[in-house]
Amino acid sequence: MTATLGTTSTTKTPDLGPAVELVSKEEGHRQPLAPEFVSAEDFSPLEVAYDFGRVRREDIEAGPKNIWRYKKLLPVPSNVEEIPNTEPGATRLVQADRLAKALGVKKVWVKDDTGNPTHSFKDRVVAVALAAAREFGFDVLACPSTGNLANAVAAAAARAGWRSVVLIPKTLERAKILTTAVYDGDLIAVDGNYDDVNRLATQLAAEQESWAFVNVNVRPYYSEGSKTLAFEVAEQLGWRIPPQIVVPIASGSQLTKVDKGFREFGQLGLVDETPYKVFGAQATGCSPVSAAFRAGHDVVQPVKPDTIARSLAIGNPADGPYVLDVVNRTGGAIEDVTDEEVVEGIRLLARTEGIFTETAGGVTVATAKKLIETGKLNPDEEIVLLITGDGLKTLDAIEDKVGPKATVGASADAVREALGI
Template sequence: MGPKPADPKAPGRTPGRTPDLGPATALKCRECGSTYPLDALYVCGECFGPLEVAYEFRGVSRRSIEAGPANIWRYRGLLPVPADVMTTRNTEPGWTRLIRADNLARELGMRELWIKDDSGNPTHSFKDRVVAVALAAAQELGFDVLACPSTGNLANAVASAAARAGIRSVVLIPANLEAPKIVSTAVYGGTLLAVRGDYDDVNRLASELAGEEDWAFVNVNVRPYYAEGSKTLGYEVAEQLGWRLPEQVVVPIASGSQLTKVDKAFGELTALGLVEERTVKVYGAQAAGCSPVATAFKGGHDAIRPVRPDTIAKSLAIGNPADGLYALDVCRRTGGAVESVTDEEVLDAIRLLGRTEGMFAETAGGVTVATLRKLLREGLIDPGATTVLLKTGDGLKTLDTVSSLVGPTAVIDPTLAAFRAAGL
């Protein structure tokens, strides 16, 4: 049975032509399996389940991927983007470093630990990946305004990508967001709205606007395409490990989408015969002040109870995660776990990573490192297995959280005597 026609009452736009989104063939409901045309739709009209992209992959091989550019478009044959998507521009995200973290591994008592460092993207977080895919799809669907609700990193990525594309951006953020993230969004010149409330309040407003304005809200009405950008993290990890899957991966959870898409990427690579089949244990990391998925996992529940966020890890502060149940399912199905850590543990982990590997993580990265350490302490993760940890953003984005904890070893006069007196 082919895709159902677009419901005129459903969110989204009626296309003027059939969009060219590469291997994407339809949108499919995760819950009931109903299919819809490729459009700006994100909710099933039959059961209100979330929609995701369905594909028919053709001609994808290790050789075709390796011949591609050193950015996410090397995987365009696996993404919902036009075949002629920009591949030569050097401002595109992806192909970030996978670093063997031997010093941190020794500290934690592990055999083989890798860190996927996405701070090398254009706005220094993994959000550049998802926005690049959302932008390519949105423009193919006919949109000329890129918008989003955001906890910070997405705001940076949307404003920057829209500026490079020469289109308007509209970004909504919580008014109490970290100052560096506000500045590094406003500098791109788009419309920036600070909303009094937390992220869930901002998201509700954005969802209302998506039904009124003819804008591409990357994580609302074009969310199915946007979410697929996270798959490129999984693709790159496998390729950079020499076309092999890790045995374990630790992923931060905000909405839960990134975790599910990394798992999806591993499954696609396996189905295409690009890697040897292996079950990758997936572990989710949350801050204790916003840990609805970890709470459900540890309580053995099959429902996510929303919470009011209270944590320094603002980029993970989504109290009602849209993909929380699916993230929970992935961790259970693969034999992984979901754990949460306190703000104090997060700050200590940020300094641990800096001291051992010379890498500065934002608070989300601190959550992931701290969670790995806690999982090891509780015997929930194998220290002898090949493990990849996702570092999704740069510590320069959350300077305020650590600025009171670190500083000069000493303040001295510019004399040798003063240096000696400091006892260094």
């Protein structure tokens, strides 16, 4: 794989902190740390393996108020916070009593990841990818994307002083183009769909020595960033694992890494290894993992996405089988919801907790509602919802559903009448 040439373009040995090897997910083949993402032995995805040593709560608590407080559990150098990068994380964990009441359950927590630099959880994974990519000697940060990832990559590269190359389908909404283009990287609109863009990215990743495609050739490092969602939730709950957590599924990577995060915290003795259930959320218009779960399959049949939850619209999710493993192992479930329910989920969270999420968050809330109604989520145990992106980026989803209560003339009488006072 030519992308590994990136390692030879610099003389220094990569310092990836506690990371020691890559291991294949299927058969556990081990290989040295490198910018590779598929095992040449069994063709399964590669994942980072660590030698953590001792990690104490005090070390973490004394760290910066961002994901770098968990650097001893990530594939990043020990001085990562001194190198220009974004500082995502440390987002709010909101005690959502009004939402809990509306859902008829005892306690709900909302992990509000809209507070990140570009307002989605993608800032977490991109920051880790950038830190690792620098160690491998890359100096261009790249990705194929249809939205949140494009924003995060362009912003992180700008902050680091790197060139960014972002490939998007040319039909992308103008707002998403603007919020990527403003960072002044190389944004290329492609006359094709996301599959075309993705194919081009894989091709370019294999031939451009200095380019780190965050979700292609440095994917094993990138995806580890999602563990920080689990770490933060556990720390914010007072160093314990929540009994139930609902996670949206796109490629499925986030869900598997949230599980990995809880397990690592438990293995290191940072939290008690209490049981927890992981639940997956999809939009019905792109629900291959939910369909496989319902059918009791352990493989996932690809679909052609058709949903307003575009940030989750991956018809052939790479980590689908591993999502099924996690959900089955922990005793969770996977459910999917219609686009109408997605919009109602967005509105429910907004009117009860003042949090405006993108369509993916609407999927999570609506799925939680359905899982409660069907008795799969236990109403007497705490539920954590991962809200991973911002409503400001998907305004079109609510455009025809919300608006002013009334439009009136400029008189106090008119306002009083409109308000019924």
